Amino acid sequence: MRIRKAVIPAAGLGVRFLPATKALPKEMIPIVDTPTIQYIIQEAVDSGIEDILIITGRDKKPIEDHFDKSVALEEHLKEKGKTGELEMLHRISDMAQIFYVRQQEPRGLGHAVYCARRFVGDEPFAVLLGDDIVRSEVPCLKQLMDLYDEVQATVIGVQEVPPADVSKYGILDAEPVRENVYRVRDLVEKPAPEEAPSRLAIMGRYIIEPAVFDILARTKPGAGGEIQLTDALRELAGPGEMYGLVFQGRRYDVGDKLGYLKATVEFALARPDLAGQFRSYLETLVRERRGS
Numbered sequence: 367m368r369i370r371k372a373v374i375p376a377a378g379l380g381v382r383f384l385p386a387t388k389a390l391p392k393e394m395i396p397i398v399d400t401p402t403i404q405y406i407i408q409e410a411v412d413s414g415i416e417d418i419l420i421i422t423g424r425d426k427k428p429i430e431d432h433f434d435k436s437v438a439l440e441e442h443l444k445e446k447g448k449t450g451e452l453e454m455l456h457r458i459s460d461m462a463q464i465f466y467v468r469q470q471e472p473r474g475l476g477h478a479v480y481c482a483r484r485f486v487g488d489e490p491f492a493v494l495l496g497d498d499i500v501r502s503e504v505p506c507l508k509q510l511m512d513l514y515d516e517v518q519a520t521v522i523g524v525q526e527v528p529p530a531d532v533s534k535y536g537i538l539d540a541e542p543v544r545e546n547v548y549r550v551r552d553l554v555e556k557p558a559p560e561e562a563p564s565r566l567a568i569m570g571r572y573i574i575e576p577a578v579f580d581i582l583a584r585t586k587p588g589a590g591g592e593i594q595l596t597d598a599l600r601e602l603a604g605p606g607e608m609y610g611l612v613f614q615g616r617r618y619d620v621g622d623k624l625g626y627l628k629a630t631v632e633f634a635l636a637r638p639d640l641a642g643q644f645r646s647y648l649e650t651l652v653r654e655r656r657g658s
């Protein structure tokens with residue numbers, strides 16, 4: 367079955383990004399000048415997704431407004447003859463068919479995904495988390511979708527992390543099928559380095575079979591008192607087939623402050639309108655710091 371629908375959970379509290387996230391959803395924090403959720407939606411659209419559901423929390427308005435038309439702003443730009451900016455706004459509001467549902471309480475990622483059950487119905491669907499932004503030739507989600515076409519089973523996007531970092535991630539217990547493709551036996555949440563079954567870390571991209579909803583309906587709160595998607599996926603992997611794909615591309619953990627800063631610098635260096643001046647600023651800064 368073809369993957370047509372994507373779910374983007376954006377109802378977390380964003381505690382790691384306080385105070386910015388006190389009144390602003392984490393997903394609206396920009397990298398250079400673009401909110402992180404726009405990169406995620408672009409990836410979904412570039413992968414061929416038709417309908418997108420964003421799971422929002424209490425501060426959903428800025429997200430909805432961002433992807434909606436802004437009549438007053440458009441009028442203003444028209445009057446000033448700023449056609450470039452106007453076209454940019456149109457591109458954003460025409461990106462995709464976006465739907466919203468509210469998760470009334472942040473009861474965990476598993477619960478957020480469960481809120482998508484009516485939107486998804488009985489077909490496999492994609493989940494993209496805004497904390498992971500990937501720059502790649504083939505969009506990251508498209509890489510997962512291509513593997514799904516072949517295996518017709520749940521696919522989890524992973525990348526290898528250094529041993530010291532395994533305790534920050536969900537890790538696959540898996541056997542290789544071919545280069546970059548693994549059959550999943552089990553998933554282990556944040557293992558100690560000496561207990562980790564591999565270094566294949568789950569990176570916020572999934573294609574999931576709809577059977578997960580029946581499992582999520584009865585998944586009890588796990589780590590942190592939250593309903594964990596990983597717990598439901600473990601159960602799904604038990605009787606069924608599940609694959610891990612080591613996707614190609616550079617991934618940024620923008621949910622983490624250092625990762626966010628790295629993404630900001632690298633995205634700015636990749637922008638033709640900023641790269642030259644920004645690079646010479648960074649070079650001067652490094653020289654000055656070395657000298658001091």
Ligand code: UTP
Nearest residue numbers: 375376377378379380381382472473474475478
């Ligand atoms: P995180 O665990 O990163 O939580 O959730 P968070 O609240 O966003 O960030 P911190 O850890 O408090 O700083 C992973 C993804 O799941 C969503 C988040 O919005 C994020 O995209 N999520 C999490 C929900 O939609 N609902 C929840 O109840 C929990």
